[in-house]
Amino acid sequence: MKGILFIVATPIGNLEDITLRALKILKEVDAIAAEDTRQTLKLLNHFEISKPLISYHRHNEDVKSNILIEKLNNGENIALVSDAGTPGICDPGEEVIEKAIEEKINVVPIPGACAMINALIASGIDTKEFNFLGFLPLNKKLRKEKLREIENSNKTIILYEAPHKMKNTLEDLRKILENRKVVLARELTKIHEEFLRENISTLLEKIDDLKGEMILIIEGKKEKEILNNKLNELTLEKHYKYYEEQGLEKKEIIKRIAKDRNVNKNEIYMKFI
Numbered sequence: 390m391k392g393i394l395f396i397v398a399t400p401i402g403n404l405e406d407i408t409l410r411a412l413k414i415l416k417e418v419d420a421i422a423a424e425d426t427r428q429t430l431k432l433l434n435h436f437e438i439s440k441p442l443i444s445y446h447r448h449n450e451d452v453k454s455n456i457l458i459e460k461l462n463n464g465e466n467i468a469l470v471s472d473a474g475t476p477g478i479c480d481p482g483e484e485v486i487e488k489a490i491e492e493k494i495n496v497v498p499i500p501g502a503c504a505m506i507n508a509l510i511a512s513g514i515d516t517k518e519f520n521f522l523g524f525l526p527l528n529k530k531l532r533k534e535k536l537r538e539i540e541n542s543n544k545t546i547i548l549y550e551a552p553h554k555m556k557n558t559l560e561d562l563r564k565i566l567e568n569r570k571v572v573l574a575r576e577l578t579k580i581h582e583e584f585l586r587e588n589i590s591t592l593l594e595k596i597d598d599l600k601g602e603m604i605l606i607i608e609g610k611k612e613k614e615i616l617n618n619k620l621n622e623l624t625l626e627k628h629y630k631y632y633e634e635q636g637l638e639k640k641e642i643i644k645r646i647a648k649d650r651n652v653n654k655n656e657i658y659m660k661f662i
């Protein structure tokens with residue numbers, strides 16, 4: 390019989406954030422595939438678990454996933470863990486999971502901590518629909534495409550970012566989002582856990598003093614903002630007609646157009662006398 394591949398979530402800071410089931414699985418499997426064996430050893434020592442560790446990280450995923458598949462095909466049960474949180478979420482895992490599924494090996498998720506979910510749920514920003522983009526690419530073209538996606542998204546956006554790159558990312562975001570509301574979640578589950586609920590400019594003023602692991606939650610484009618952008622792309626006449634069809638009086642229409650376009654209402658009034 391083939392073994393089972395367990396995808397086990399581990400804490401993102403506070404070691405108490407590991408489930409009873411995760412501990413049971415880590416104790417019972419034949420081996421643990423770990424992103425960084427030294428990091429995982431600290432966790433295992435804390436819980437007095439002793440298991441053979443197999444290194445499985447981004448740079449050996451291809452070779453190591455074949456070794457893991459062989460073991461699984463021979464009936465061994467394997468737990469896959471990353472340094473912190475949920476494997477496969479901006480962490481290695483995808484490759485061995487894909488191969489296991491091809492080999493008809495049972496893949497079982499063991500739920501637990503995931504930084505982005507915890508940042509989102511306490512952010513106060515809309516959780517109904519969200520778009521997790523992971524780390525923004527460094528390649529200029531790809532980054533530009535992602536920034537455009539963020540600019541046009543009416544869903545909440547979640548970004549992971551290295552602390553030393555956060556300032557640069559916020560500067561790029563300010564260029565397209567101006568002062569959209571964002572939440573920076575820092576050091577989740579650790580002593581210095583903090584949520585900064587600010588607009589981008591205010592956050593930029595504070596960023597130099599902030600340390601530790603960080604996530605950025607960005608409020609989606611509001612319906613009103615989307616409508617405004619669409620209206621502003623119309624000719625003045627069509628913009629006028631849009632409000633006229635809603636039964637509004639000339640004075641009110643001019644007021645609204647001026648507000649949508651952020652211009653003085655006399656300027657619009659002069660166009661319609």
Ligand code: SAM
Nearest residue numbers: 401474475478479503504549550576577602603
């Ligand atoms: N697999 C992990 C998960 O489930 O969230 C994510 C791993 S990814 C390589 C590391 C990034 O996750 C960090 O750069 C940071 O953006 C975010 N992160 C991880 N732990 C965090 C924490 N305790 N507080 C804030 N952000 C954290």
